[in-house]
Amino acid sequence: MSKKAAKKGFTAGLGQLTIPLVAIAILVIFNLIRDPSFFSIEIKHNIDGNSVLAGNLITVINGASELAILAMGMTLVTAACGGQDISVGAAAAIAGSVFVKVLKSGASINAGTVILAFLLACIVAMIFGAFNGTLVAVFNIQPMIATLILYTCGRSIAYWINGGATPTVDSGIVKAIGGFIPGVPIPTPVIIVVVMAIIFKLLFHFTSLELLTQSVGINGSAARLNGINPTFIKLLSFIILGVCVSVAGCIGVGRLGLINHETLLLDVEMDTILAVAIGGNNLGGGKFKILGSIIGAYVIQTLTITLYAMNVSSTDVKAYKAIVIILLVVIGSPVVKKKFEKFMAGRASKKAASEAKGA
Amino acid sequence: MKKTNAVRREPFTDAQLLMTITIAIFIGMYLLAMIFLGGGFMHPQQVIDMLNDNVSLIVVACGLTIVMIGGGIDISVGAVTSLVVMSCVLYLNGGGNIFVAILLALGIGLAFGAVHVFLISYLEIQPFIVTLAGMFFARGMTTILSVNPQKVNHEGFANLRDAKIEIDWLGYTANNGNLIPARIELGVVVAIAIVILVFILLKFTRLGRGFYAIGGNQQSALMLGINVKRTRFMSYLICGLLSGISGFLFMMHTGAGNATNAAGMEMNAIASSIIGGTLLTGGVGNVIGTFFGTMTLTTIKKIVVSSGLNQPWWQSITTGGMLCFFILLQSVVLSRRAKKKKKT
Amino acid sequence: MQEESLLQMRHIMKRFPGVLALNNVDFTLRKGEIHALMGENGAGKSTLIKILTGVYQMDGGEIKVEGENVTIRSPQDAQKGGISTVYQEITLCPNLTVAENMFIGRDEKLWVRNKEREKKADEILTSLGIPARARQQLGDCSLAVQQMVAIARAVDMKCKVLILDEPTSSLDDKEVNMLFDLMRDLKSKGVGIIFVTHFLEQVYAVCDRITVLRNGELVGEYLVEDLPQVQLVAKMIGKELDELSSMGEGVEKKTVNNEVFYEAKGLSSSDALSFDFSIRKGEVNGFTGLLGSGRSESVRAIFGADKVNSGEVKVNGQQVKITKPIDAMKHGIGYLAEDRKRDGIIADLSVRENIILALQVLNGVFKPISRSEQEAFADEYIKALNIKTASRETPIGSLSGGNQQKVILARWLLTHPDYLILDEPTRGIDVGTKLEIQKLVLKLAEEGVSVTFISSEVEEMLRTCSRLIVMRDRHIVGELKGADLNQAQVMKTIAGGESGHE
Structure with a gap:
């Protein structure tokens, strides 16, 4: 009995990851059929003479x-607050601007x-995070509304920091952050x-943050009456x-070697929320799986790259992406799941009935 | 005791209170602008221009207010507007009929609304995700239709676009002594009519009160005998319809289609609703407030420009600051009321 | 039989995944009768009600209203069929006005006439003596008034069948009597009322007939005069009642230790007026008073659950500061909140996580309890408190009310508190679990734990507490112990007037 229950618990745990994993598998298989060389990885030499990995798979990852x-x-944030931060793109632009500003203000750029x-950049981003967090936690404003403020003006703040320009940084170290x-x-x-994933894993292993966050969400x-400080x-x-x-934000700067407040991580907030949702997390808060969201992110990226590989122009990608996203969430929707289970149960009982008749 | 009860005015409801604050702030701000900035603010044409430029935002915000009162969200409105503009422009340039173009606009809007609400209501998918996908789809379709800006070349349409109501007594005398009458675009009339219609819908019809009920407490609404699914269906459908109208008005104002049309309009519409006193949690809101929300937002931008803050970033930074102010104000007012409730 | 049958439910079946919630249940309601539907939690009462009101669909059986077969697919269907329900939890919209709440969802007209509605609503409110105004926002009314608005709505719908699902749990005695008058009035007009409640006395005060369910099956239908209270309880829990009757006399309530554990002087919070209070080690005391008398608010102040404004607090003779729940927990105080759903369970988390939660918080963020330890703790308490759950990983939300309460108790017991505050631990749970909890309280006291016990049922408190603090209008108006601890004296003190303790 207990073994059965445990097994059930295991499949339920996997259940959340089923859809993103299946989605990624389908995308991979689709690509392999379409173009068997899609996922070939080769070692190339880049401009700096380094031998580096290249290929579509690497591009996706x-x-x-x-x-x-x-x-x-x-x-x-979703788990604890039951809402999403729509200002991440704007905040990343600010962080990137601070990063570049500090680099440019020094005489030379070295590791230090x-x-x-x-x-x-980290501290500034944390301060803006704390600003959003204060609105949400102290003033009880829904996260989407609270972060709408920074979403509205964040990129302009970045522009302001940049002094109305899009400064470039010419440094091997910065390039290495976005490259190799x-x-x-x-x-x-x-x-x-x-590294980030490991840090999160360790964070949840060595602290009880996971339980506390879920309780608050x-x-x-x-949660408060059990001594947890939900605000905190x-x-x-x-x-x-x-x-x-x-x-x-810093990776984004590293990739281009410059900061552009308008285009840095454009529309990333929507993709991020999608990644969380595709990962099977409830956008209303509560239980969560970080791994799901990570897989969700790769699903979105695989989809984008697949579309590019099929010669869909970058502006049109959105339309196709929308269709796939809807398909994914429809399959994952509670109603469809229930219908499917009922269908399976109905078949099973029919089968059982026919077997009983046969006997 | 009973007698006094009957005569006594009830205290403001949440929605009324928030709306009143917004209207007061709008009027106060505009008066201050008249006193300290003078210039354009002294002319009625300034207000009329604010209306002329924002018809489609007003219409979209009305639709969004309905959805938000019902406890939902629709972030596809801007993208749908943009798609409608592009479709209508291409259709008209292909030699189409204006009335068919209007039907096309309404049809696209309704179709988006219907698909959204089917997914939300019957498949129980989160509205944010559904309408986000709707937004992607509409934006993508717009660029698929045409990446390049398209100008309308259609005779009948040109008449419609240039039709303006001229009111002499609201006008002003220009430097050369000519009287320049105030010019109101046709779209403004449509937009204001829509605001009034939505106001009546929300206040005096069974459906409108149903929106408030499902936004206040969905479970309760169900128990009270309201058809929650149908009511929600209508809220998104109306929002979709208004997005379609908004698209057509947008085209009437600009006379051209562009893939980046109405960019960020959804967030402006949400901001307008919030400033007007609509709560994203649902059940509280008022379309008159939303109208003043849009006007407040526009006024801030005008004030920033007029005060000589010419760098491109100031507009959105002040908008953000203003939004922050209103959001905090809502939170403080509501929590105070909650405390007062507890004590009595 | 003379009475016309108004509603007949025959062979009702309802299956949930893994459970047969209703098995072949019959129920008959006659015109002009008040019919109590009784049973422990999980007996199938609420399922039956929900089938009748269209929230659930039955898997088998038939429903007849006035002899005609009906199918009820939604709450609207039920309302159209003349079946109205008033639930325990308020099922109105707090953001709408009182008048709107009374009329929304019932008129079929496209246009709403607010003025007319308000006038009509005011008339009804006045005629029923409900202290609310038609244009008031419902959320501004007290819970009791909101409940009465819900009843007013049902009454005005000219329903043939009125279902009252635990309507009295948030009302005080005066309001309950008002409700009873209303019920009798409706009864005389030929309305059939189904009354679901956990308060046995109320059944005998107002009902004509009783139907008892147990484990999803029909036990029987009885006239009230044929079924004395003791037998009713026996039918509900299906076992002999020696335990119940012996409980009052059999247990010795003595203060094991004379040392004071907790002492507060002039303690006040945002919700509670200043009061003095102390409790000894191993003592069980109680706070009693009508709803809204400030009993819950006072114990919440002790735990730091609301904002504490002033007061000197000593724990074990040491002056301490308790302003937040975590402060209280660190000083060995535990608090089981009144509203289990809102303040107790973390619905989506497993039984295991719910059990270890308080201990984990107490240990701090940086000392997580290992999985194996968690499992051991959970298993230990599931066994010790006899918690009925499929496994320790089952989400607590899918357990029955009584078992959820046991999990919350386990959560606090695991922290090994010196002082446990239990606010209505037995509300809305079945008789069997009630007894288990009462026994547990006495056992804890024997082990030297101080316990504050609050219950709406005075009898229950008399059985467990050695000292009762009586509150009225947010003030402590008396303290009863020894020979004064009897129902009559408690009632007197609560009611004021003749009380000599003022």
Whole structure:
């Protein structure tokens, strides 16, 4: 009995990940049939003479990095506050601007200044996160509304910081953040994603944050009466998202070697929320799985790259993406699931009945 | 005791209170602008221009207010507007009929509304995700139709676009002594008619009160015998319809279609609703408030420009600040009321 | 039989995944009768009601209203068929006005006439003596008034069948009597009333007939005069009642220790007026008073659940500051909240996570309890408190009310508190679990734990507490112990007047 229950619990745990995993599998199979060489990986030499990995698969994994990092933080905010932060793109632009501003203000760019610039960008992003978090946690404003403020003016603040320009940074170190570290064939953003994922894993392993966040998200009032400080947990989730935002922003700067307040991580907030949803997390808060959101991010990126590979222009991609997203959420919707279960149960009982008749 | 009860005015409801604050702030702000900035603000044409430029935002915000009162959200409105503009422009340039174009606009809007609400209501998918996909789809379709800006070349349409109501006594005398009458575009009339219609719908019809009920407490509404699914269906359908109208009005105002039309309009519409006192949690809101919300937003932008803050970033930074102010105000007012309730 | 049958339910079947909620249940309601539907939690009362009101669809059986077969697919169908329901939880819209709440969803007209509605609503409210105004926002009214508005709505719908699902749990005695008058009035007009309640006395005060369900099956239908209270309880829980009757005398309530554990002077919070209070180690005391008398607010102040404004607090003789729940927990105080759904359970989390929650919080963020430890704790308490759950990983939300309450109790017991505050731990749960909880309280006291016990049922408090603090209008108006601890004295003190303790 207990074994059966445990097994059930296991499949239920996997259940949340079923849809994103199946989606990714279908996309991969589709691509393999369409173009068997789609996922071939080769070692190439880039301009700097490094031997690096290349291929569509690498493009997908590399390209989804910012999205995956943001999705991790967004999952936490979603779980704790029952809403989403729509200002991540704007906040990332601010973080990127601060990063560039600090780099440019020094005489030369070396490892030390890059770390300093990153830390400052991080702090600024955390402050903006805390601002959003205060509105949500202290003033009880729905997250989407609270973050609408920064969404409206964040990119303008970044423009202001940049002094009305789109400054470029010419530095090997910065390029390495968005590209490759000399001697390492794996793209740096991918390494950063892995590091971030490990940090989250450790965070949940060595603290009880997961339980506390879920409790606050499911029933804040009860959580408070059990000694949890919901305000702090919500605030913390936004501050952690702030860290993710600054990392994503710096990667974005590293990729182009410049900061453009308008285009840096454009429309990423919508993709991030989608990643969280595709990962099977309830956008109303409560139980969550960070892994689901990460897989969700890769689903979105695979889809985008697949469409590009099929010669869909970058502006038209959105329409096709929308159709696939709707398909995914329709399959995952509770109603369709129930209907499907009923259908299966009906078949099973029919089968049983016919077997009984046969006997 | 009973007698005094009958005469006594009831205290403001949440919606009334928030709306009153917005209207007061709008009027106050505009008066201050007249006193300190003078210039354009002294002319009625300024207000009329604010209306002329924002007809489609007003219409879209009305639709969004309905959806938000019903406890939902629709972030596809801007994209649908844009798609409608592009479709109608291409249709008219292909030699189409204006009335068919209007039907096309309404049809596209209704279709989006219907598909959205089917997914939301009958498949129980979160409205944010559904309408986000709707937004992607509409934006994508717009660029598929045409990446390049398209100008309308259609005779009948040109008449419609240039038709303006001229009111002499609201006009002003220009430097050269000519009287320049106030010019109101046809779209404004349509938009104001829609605001009034939606106001009546929300206040005096069974359907309108149903929106409030399902937004206040869906479970309760069901128990009270309201057909929650049908009511929600109508809210998104009306919102879709208004997006269609908005698209047509947008085209009437600009006379051209562009893939980046109405960019960010959904967020402006949400902001207008919020400033007007609509709560995203549902059940509280008023379309008159929304109208003043749009006007407040526009006034801020005008004030920023007039005060000489010419750098491109100031407009959105002040808008953000203003939004922050209104959001905090709502939160404080409502929590105070909640506290007062507890004490009595 | 003389009475006309108004409503007949025959062979009703309802299956939920893994459970047969109703098995072949019959129920008959006659014109002009008040019919109590009784049973423990999980007996199938609410399922039966929900089938009747169209919230659930039955899997088998038939329903006849006035002899005609009806199918009820939605609440609207039920309303059209003349079946109205007033639920325990308020099922109105707080953002609408009182008048709207009374009329929305029932008129078929496209246009709404607000003025007319308000006038009519005011008339009805006045005629029923409900202290609300038609244009008031419903959310501004007290819970009791909201409940009465719901009843007013049902009454005005000229319903043939009125279902009252635990309507009295948030009303005080005066309001209950008002409700009873209303019910009798309706009865004389030929309305059939189905009354669901946990208060046995109320059944005998107002009902004509009783139908008892147990484990989804019909036990029987009885006239009230044929079924004394003791037998009713026996039928509901299906076992002999020696336990119940012996409980009052059999247990010795003595203060084990004379040391004061907790002492507060001039404690007040945003919701509670200043009061003094102390409790000894191993003592069980109670706060009693009518709803709204401030009993819950006072214990919440002790726990720091509301904003504490002033007061000197000593724990074990040491002066301490308790302003937040976590402060209280650190000083060994636990608090089981009044509203289990709102303030107790974390619905989507498993039984295991719900059990270890308070201990985890107490341990701090940086000392997570390992999975194996968690499982051990959960198993231990599931066994010790006899919690009925499919597994320790079952979400707590899918458990029955009584079992949810046990999980919350387990959560606090796991923190090994020195002082446990139980606010209405037995509300809305079945008789069997009630007894288990009462026994547990006494056992804890024997082990030296101080307990504050609050219950709406005075009898229950008399059985467990050695000292009763009586509150009225947010003030402590008396303290009863020893020989004064009897129902009559408690009632007197609550009511004021003749009380000599003022």
